[in-house]
Amino acid sequence: MTEQDIYILAIESSCDDTAAAVLCNGKILSNIVATQEVHQQYGGVVPELASRAHQQNIVPVIHQAIKKANIDKKALSAIAFTRGPGLMGSLLVGTSFAKSLAMGLKIPLIEINHMQAHILAHFIEEEGFKKPEFPFLALTISGGHTQIVKVSDYFDMEVIGTTTDDAVGEAFDKSAKIMGLPYPGGPLIDKYAKEGNPKAFKFPKPKVPGLDFSFSGFKTAVLYFIQKQTKENPGFVEENLKDICASIQSTIIAILMDKLKLAVKETGIKQIAIGGGVSANSGIRNALKEAENKYGWTTFIPKFEYTTDNAAMIAIAGHYKFLKKDFSDFSITAQARYKF
Numbered sequence: 001m002t003e004q005d006i007y008i009l010a011i012e013s014s015c016d017d018t019a020a021a022v023l024c025n026g027k028i029l030s031n032i033v034a035t036q037e038v039h040q041q042y043g044g045v046v047p048e049l050a051s052r053a054h055q056q057n058i059v060p061v062i063h064q065a066i067k068k069a070n071i072d073k074k075a076l077s078a079i080a081f082t083r084g085p086g087l088m089g090s091l092l093v094g095t096s097f098a099k100s101l102a103m104g105l106k107i108p109l110i111e112i113n114h115m116q117a118h119i120l121a122h123f124i125e126e127e128g129f130k131k132p133e134f135p136f137l138a139l140t141i142s143g144g145h146t147q148i149v150k151v152s153d154y155f156d157m158e159v160i161g162t163t164t165d166d167a168v169g170e171a172f173d174k175s176a177k178i179m180g181l182p183y184p185g186g187p188l189i190d191k192y193a194k195e196g197n198p199k200a201f202k203f204p205k206p207k208v209p210g211l212d213f214s215f216s217g218f219k220t221a222v223l224y225f226i227q228k229q230t231k232e233n234p235g236f237v238e239e240n241l242k243d244i245c246a247s248i249q250s251t252i253i254a255i256l257m258d259k260l261k262l263a264v265k266e267t268g269i270k271q272i273a274i275g276g277g278v279s280a281n282s283g284i285r286n287a288l289k290e291a292e293n294k295y296g297w298t299t300f301i302p303k304f305e306y307t308t309d310n311a312a313m314i315a316i317a318g319h320y321k322f323l324k325k326d327f328s329d330f331s332i333t334a335q336a337r338y339k340f
Contacts, residue, residue, distance in 0.1 A: 005024055005025060005075075005077075006024065006025055006077045006078075006319060006322055006323075007022065007023070007024050007069075007071060007075050007076050007077045008022070008023045008024075008076070008077060008078055008079075008080050008110075008315045008318045008319050008322060009021075009022055009062070009065065009066065009073075009076050009078075009079050009080070009101075009315075010022075010023065010079075010080040010081070010112075010311040010312070010314035010315035010318055011058070011062065011079070011080070011081040011082065011094045011097060011098050011311060011314065012081075012082045012094065012114075012117075012309055012310060012311040012313075012314045013054045013058065013081075013082060013086075013090050013091060013093050013094030014082045014084070014085070014086025014087065014090060014091060014094075014114045014309060015050065015086055015087055015090060015143075015144075015309055016035070016050045016053070016090070017033050017034065017035055017308070017309045017310075018033070018034040018053070018054050018057035018058055018061050018093075018094075019031070019032060019033040019034070019061065019309065019310050019311035019314075020032050020058075020061045020062040020064070020065035020066075020311050021065055021310065021311035021312040021314065021315045022065050022066060022068075022069035022071065022076075022315070023124075023312070023315035023316060023318075023319055024069075025125075025319075026123070026124065026125040026316065026319055027124075027125040028124060028125075028126075028312045028315065029068070029069035029070070029071070030064075030065045030066075030067075030068035030069040031065075031305065031310055031311060031312040032061050032064045032065045032068065032311070033061075033308075033309075033310055033311070034057040034060075034061050050087055050089065050090050051087070051089030051090050051092065051093055054089075054090050054093035054094065055093055058093060058094065058097050062097075062101075065311070073105065074105070076105060076107055077107060077108075077322060078102070078107050078108040078109070078110050078318060078322050078327070079098045079101055079102040079105075079107065079108075079109055079110065079318075080098075080110040080111075080112050080314050080315055080317065080318025080319075080321070080322075081094050081095055081097075081098035081109070081110070081111065081112065081314065082094055082095075082112055082114045082117070082314055083095060083111040083112060083113065083328075083332065083334055083335055083338055084113065084114065084334055084335035084336055084337065084338030085113075085114055085115065085144070085145075085335065085336060085337055085338040086114060086144075086334075086336060087336065088334060088336040091334035091335070091336065092334050094334075095332070095333065095334040099330055099332070102330075103330060108322070108327040108328075109327060109328045109329075109330060109332070110318045110321045110322060110326070110327060110328060111328040111332055112314045112317045112318060112321070113317075113338055113340060114309075114314075114338070115140055115145060115147065115340065116155065116157060116317060116340060117313040117314050117316070117317040118138075118140050118142070118275035118276050118313060119138045119140060119149060119151060119157065119273065119275050120154065120313060120316050120317045120320065121275055121302050121306040121307075121310075121312065121313035121316060122273050122275070122300050122302055123154075123316055123320070124302075124303075124306060124312060124313070124316045126303055129302070129303060130300065131300070132151075132271050132273045132298075132300045133271065134151060134152055134153055135150060135151060135152045135267075135269055135271075136151050136269060136271035136272065136273055136300070137149070137150060137151070137260070137263055137264065137267065137269050137271065137272050137273070138151050138157075138272075138273045138274070138275060139256065139260060139272065139273070139274045139275075139279075140274075140275050140276045141167070141168045141169065141256070141274065141275075141276045141277075141278035141279055141284070142167060142168075142169050142276035142277045142278055143167060143169030143170055143173065143184075143186075143277060143278075144167050144169070144170075145162075145163070145167050145276065146162065146163040146167045146168045146169075146213045146215070146256075147159050147161065147162045147163075148160050148161035148162075148211050148259060148260065148263050149340075150267060150269070151273075154320045155320070155321075157340050158340070159340060160211050160263060160266075160267070161210065161211025161212050161213065161259055161263060162212060162213070163212065163213040163214065163215060164208065164212050164213065164214045165214050165215060165216040166214075166215040166216050166219065167215065168213070168215060168252060168255075168256065168278050169186060169276075169277055169278045170215065170219075171215040171218055171219055171252060172185065172186035172189055172248075172249075172252065172278065172281075173185045173186050174219050174222075175189065175219065175222045175248050176188055176189050178219075178222055178223050178226050179226060179237050179241065179244065179245075180237060186277075186278065186281070187280070187281075188245075189245045189248060189249055190245075190249065190281050190282055190283060191245075192241055192242045192245035192246070193242070193245040193246040193248075193249040193250075193283060194246075194282065195242045195246075196241075196242030196243040196244070196245050196246030196247070197242075197243045197246055197247070198246040198247055198249070198250035199247070199250075200240070200243035200244070200246065200247050201225070201240075201243065201244060201247040202247070203218065203221055203222065203225070203247060203248065203251040204217070204218065204221050204251075205218075205251060205254060205255050205258070206218060206255065210262075211259055211262060211263050211266070212259075213255065213256075213259060215252075215255075218251070218252070218255070222248060226244075249281075249283050250283070253283050253284055253287050256284065256287075257287055257291070260272060260291075261295070264295070264297065270295070270296060270297045270298060271297070271298045271299075271300070272288065272291070272297050272298070272299045272300070273299070273300035273301075273302075274288065274299075274300070274301055274302075275302060275307065275313075276307065277307060277308045277309065279301065279302070279307045280304060280307045280308060285301055288301065
């Protein structure tokens with residue numbers, strides 16, 4: 001340890017995962033995540049239960065992150081935390097704890113935008129993973145967001161396309177729920193799609209102008225399709241599960257890729273980076289890899305553990321803010337809606 005070493009403790013509590021990470025000079029020393037299984041029986045995240053679980057998990061998770069990093073908390077240079085966007089009750093737990101700890105240790109506090117952090121996860125020092133060069137396009141896809149972002153610098157980001165209603169992650173999960181699959185259903189659709197025929201069933205692609213997305217009509221189309229088919233044959237879903245999943249997944253991927261191709265055409269930028277929980281989807285990853293050969297793109301896919309909600313991405317964003325001395329006031333509050 002030297003005086004020049006920058007140690008960032010990061011806290012992430014935007015939804016239903018309590019996470020803490022310690023980063024030193026851009027390299028992750030620990031990245032701990034406590035998931036909340038309580039929501040599975042409800043088929044989705046219950047905000048009140050999420051905030052209570054965060055209160056239970058935050059102390060042991062942070063303790064474990066510092067212990068695994070093998071440092072003393074007095075060595076920390078700053079505390080970075082997710083200010084938003086997210087569930088207000090969940091954000092309040094992480095924000096309050098981060099403020100208290102930073103105040104107690106007399107070190108700077110750094111607020112982080114959760115969506116910016118998903119993009120900056122590409123800059124974590126990780127062996128075997130290349131980093132994008134500015135400018136690049138970022139496709140951030142999760143349960144709550146679907147965005148195409150033009151990234152000109154670490155914190156110079158412009159949203160050039162976004163969803164007008166539902167996010168792509170919700171389209172996956174709701175489609176799975178319609179078929180009777182347990183929550184979270186997105187990963188299960190990906191799993192079954194690998195063995196199905198993507199052209200077995202045809203679903204409509206929403207006609208949305210420009211670079212924006214829409215998934216509400218798609219979800220409705222899936223619902224009506226399943227209702228119609230099961231009325232004629234009650235065993236339809238069970239008999240055709242893999243083909244239905246493959247057809248749903250291929251349509252969603254086509255929607256995403258069509259908009260990405262348009263964004264590349266409009267901006268002239270051929271560097272594409274993905275982030276967010278849905279970027280763990282194998283079909284989307286394969287489509288991006290194919291686009292490298294087909295369209296001459298350079299694509300960047302983060303390490304799997306940095307795709308879903310995690311504190312490592314909050315830490316790297318905090319690192320770059322620390323270098324700029326961009327610190328927060330202790331009067332800062334959480335923001336459920338927090339724009340770039």
